[in-house]
Amino acid sequence: MLLSVSDLHKSYAGPDGHLPVLRGIKMLLARGETLALTGESGSGKSTLLHIIGGLDQPDSGIVAVDGVDIGAMDDAGRAGMRRDKVGVVFQQFNLIPSLTVESNIGFQARLSGRLDQNWIKELADRLGLSAQLGKHPEQLSGGQQQRVAIARTLAAKPALILADEPTGNLDEETADKVMELMMTLAIETDSALLLVTHSHRLAGRMGRRLHLRAGQIERAEE
Amino acid sequence: MTNAGLLALLSHWRHNPMQLFTLVVALSLATALWSGVQAVNTEARASYDAAAETLGEGMFAQIIASTGTIPQEDFIALRRAGWLVSPVVEGRLDGIRLIGIDALTSPGGLAPVGLSDGKLTIEMITRGILFATQETLERLGEVDVRKFPSSDVAPAVILTDVGTAQILLGLDGQISRLIVAPQQPIIQPPLEVIAPNFELIPPQSGSDMGRLTDSFHLNLTAFGLLSFIVGIFIVHGAIGLAFEQRRPAIRTLRALGFPLVHLIALIVFELVGISVLAGMIGVGLGYFMAAALLPDVAATISGLYGQSISGTLHFRPEWWVSGLLIAVGGTALAAAASLWRLACMPLLASARPHAWAMQARRSRLIQTVFAMFLLVAASLLGWLGSGLVAGFAMLAALLIGAALALPVILDGLLAAGERHAKSIMEEWFWADTRQQLPGLSLALMALLIAMATNVGVSTMVSSFRLTFTGFLDQRLASEFYVYADDAQQAASLRAYLELRVDKVLPIQSANQDIRGLPSDIYGPVAHATYRDNWLFLDAVPDAWALIEAGQAAAINEQLARRAGIVIGDEITIAGQPFKVVGIYGDYGNPIGQVIITEAKFAALFPDISPLRFGVRIDPSRVTALSLDLGADFGLTEVNMINQAGIKAFSLAVFDRTFTVTGALNILTLAVAGFAILMSLLTLANMRIPQLAPVWAQGITRARLGRLEIVRAVLLALLTTALALPLGLSLAWTLLAVVNVEAFGWRLPMFLFPLDYARLAAFAVAAAAIAALWPATKLARTRPVDLLKVFANER
Incomplete structure (x- = not known):
C-alpha cells in the first residue's frame, strides 16, 4: 500500500485551549488510485493533506508512505520524503518567483535526481506551456501558473500526488481541462492522486471519495 | 478627522516596531556621526580663532627683517617716520610659544583677552605678567614672573608684554616682527628708505596653518558626511518600506474621503516628529563621540600641523542646532521620493504593496545612467580639475557613482553565476540571491562606501607611515x-x-x-x-x-x-x-x-x-x-x-594622529553592518512566501538558514571585491590630489594586501554575524508558519 493512515489525531492551540482538527482518521491509498477528500471549511482536509505530505506533524497516529512511518522521521527525513516520494500542488501555485518556468518545472525532478528533459518537454507541450518556458512566473496568467505547478509535480514522477484545491483559482472550463490532464498524467505515471476539493463535480471524477466533517471521516464513497 | 488619520498612520509602527527601531537608530547614528564630527570641528576652530586673535596672524600686514630680528631702534625710527607699527616678540619658553605684544600700540582686534573685560587691563599687561590657560601655565617651569590664568588665551600660548618677553627669551633690544595698523597716515616715507632690509608682508586671508587645518577639517567633514550618507541610505530604505506597506491603509483613508493634501501633511508631521526625536538622540550620541575623540583630534592637529587646540569639549548650541537640522533634512531627502510617489498615486491604484524588493526596470535604468554620469564626472574632475574642492568633488562623484552602479554590477555577476550553475539548488541560490538584491542593495551600497573609505584611508595612512618610517631612517x-x-x-x-x-x-x-x-x-x-x-x-x-x-x-x-x-x-x-x-x-x-x-x-x-x-x-x-x-x-x-x-x-x-580617522572608519563600517542586519531582518519576514515552496519540495529549514548566511557572505565578498579598486582610487585621489593641495607634497602610494585581506575578513564577518540572527530565525520558523503560505482562504 502506498499510503496508510491510521488513528490520526491533530489539534491546534487556540484562545480557548486546544482545538481538535483531526480525530482518528484512517485511510488507505494504492498506486494508480485517485481519491477525493471533501468537506466544509475547517473540516481538516488541508491539515490532513499537510500531514500526509510531511509538511506538518500529527499529535498521534501513524502515516506511512511506501511502508515508512513519516512520524518517526526527523526534519531531514521528512524533507527527503517530500523530495523523493510526494508531489504537492497548491491552490496558490507557490512557484519560485526567481526561477524561469522551465527551471520551476524541473525543480523537484532535479532535486530528486529524476530529471528527464524529454518528459519535461512533453509535459510542457501537453500543458500548453512550451512558449512560456523562458518566462518568470510573474509574467504568466493564473491558469498558466497553475499548469506550471502541476507540471512541476508531475515532472518529478512522484509516487503520491497531493493536490490542494488545484483548480480553485480557475474558471470551470479551464479547471476541467486541468483536472482531466492531471488525472491522465497521474495514471500514465502510475501515481496515486489525493485531491482536496470543495467541488462535488470534481470529486465525482475521482475513483473514491472521503467526506470529512469536524475532523472525522463522515462517509466514504466508491 | 486628523486624529483618526494620524492614529491609522501611527498604528503601522505599532505593528512594525522593528521598522521604527531601524529608522530611529539609523537616523540617530547618522546624525551622531555628523554632529560628532561637527562638534570636534567647532571646538577646534574655536581654538584656532583664539590663536588667530592672539597672534594677529593674517589679519594685519606685517614687517619682517631678512636678518631675522628687528633692532628696537629701527622700530623707533619707523614710528618716528609716521609708520603705525606695533612690536611683537616671540619665541619658545619650555617648549611653549611665548608672545610679547605692546598693548598700547597694537591695532584693535589684536588683543587676545578683551582688554575691556575688567579682569585684564592695559596696566596689567604692561607690568610683567604671563597670561595663559591654566593648562598651559601648569606646563611652564619656574620663572620669576607673575602668572595669570586666562581662558581667553589660545591653548599652548603664553602672552605677555614686549619687555618681559625680551628678557625671558634673551632677545634684548630685538623685535621678532612688527604689526602694521590697517589705518596709516597718507604721507609716510617708503619702507625701503627707512629700513632697506625689511620686508612688508600684506595681510592674508588665511595663513598656511589655516589652510592646513582647514584641509584637516575638510577631511573630517567629508568623513562625517560620508557616514551620514551611509545612514541616510538605511533611512531611505526603512521609509520606502514603510510607505509601501502602508499603501492599503492610505488607499482606504483616501477612499473614505481623507484629502490627499491632509494625508501628506500628516505624514510630513509624523516624519518630522520621528526625525527630531532621532536627531536629539543622535546629537546626544555625537556629543559623547566627540568628547571621546577630541583629545585625539588635538593630538592629530598638534602632530600634523603644530597647532594647539583644547582637548576638552564645550557645549556649543550651533552644532546642536545643525545636528537637528541635518536629521530633519536627511529624513526629508530620504522620504522625498516616497512622498512624491504617494502624491502621484491614483486613488484606485492597487492596494497590494508592490514587492518592495522589486524595482521597476525603468528606475534601474535611470540609476545606471546616473551612476555612469557620476563616474564619468569623477574621471573628468581627476583629469582636468585642480584644487582641493575639485579633489573632494571627485571623491564624492566616484563614491556615489560606484554605489549606484553596485546593484547593476552585482546583478550581472549573479546572473553569470546562475548561467554556470550545475545543480538546481545552485541555480535557485543564484536566482534567489538576484531576487533579494534590490532589497539588500541599499545596505550593500552602505557597505561599499564604508569599505572603500576604509581601504582608501588605510592605504593613505599606511603609505604615509611607510614613507615617514623611511624618512626617520x-x-x-x-x-x-x-x-x-x-x-x-x-x-x-x-x-x-x-x-x-x-x-x-x-x-x-x-x-x-x-x-x-x-x-x-x-x-x-x-x-x-x-x-x-x-x-x-x-x-x-x-x-x-x-x-x-x-x-x-x-x-x-x-x-x-x-x-x-x-x-x-x-x-x-x-x-x-x-x-x-x-x-x-x-x-x-x-x-x-x-x-x-x-x-x-x-x-x-x-x-x-x-x-x-x-x-x-x-x-x-x-x-x-x-x-x-x-x-x-x-x-x-x-x-x-x-x-x-x-x-x-x-x-x-x-x-595617534590618525586615531580619529580610524575611529570614524570603524564607526562607519559598524553602521554598514547595522544596515545589513536590518535589511536582512526586514527581508526575513518577506522571505517566507519565497522559501516555503522550496521547503515544501524537500529542502530542510536548516539548509535554507545556512544558505541565507552563505548568501550574505557572498554578497559581502563581492561588494568587498568591488570596494577594493574603489578604495584604491580613493587613496590615489587623497594622495595625489588632496594631499598635494593640503600639505604641499605628494606621497608615494603603496599597497597593503594584508590590510585589505583583514578588512575583507572583517566585512565578511560583519555580514555573517548580521545574517546569523535572520538565518537562525528562518531555520527555526515553525512549519505551521510556513504552512500559512499554502493555506487556502476558504
Missing part, C-alpha cells in the same frame, strides 16, 4: 643622541665623546625667516652620515660637496614649494646669500628648513652653540655608553635617547 641615522643642559656641559660632553665613539655630530639650529617664511637653519658637520642618508628629491650633482664648501644650501620640500624656490635659486640667510643645490623630503614638518655647513652656521650665528649631539657608535655599545655618561656627567634618561627610542616615539605620535 634617513633623519635618525645616528645610533645615539645626547642632550646637554648648558653650553659648558655640552663642550665637556663633546670632548668626552670624541675620545670614545666613531663620530660626534653636533645638532644646532637657528630660527630665521626665508623669503618671509619661518624656517629652521641647521648647521651639521660634514660627514658621511648626511651624505649617505639624506636623499634629495632634486639636486645638482655633488650637492653635499658644494654645501660643505660653504656657499650652498639644501632646503626642504615645503620651503621649496611654498616660496617657489627651485634648484639654482639664491636664498639669504642672516644677510648672506646661499645657492640652493638640493631639495629634500621633510614629511610632517610644518615649517621650512635649510641646511648649511657647520662652519658657515658658526659664522652666521656665533651665539648659538650645540646642546644636542648625534653619536655614531656600534649599536652594541650604546647601553655601556649611556651608563658611563650617567656615571661621569650625571645624565639621566631624559638627556640620552637611542635611535630606536626616538623612532618609536615619533611613530607613536604619528599613529
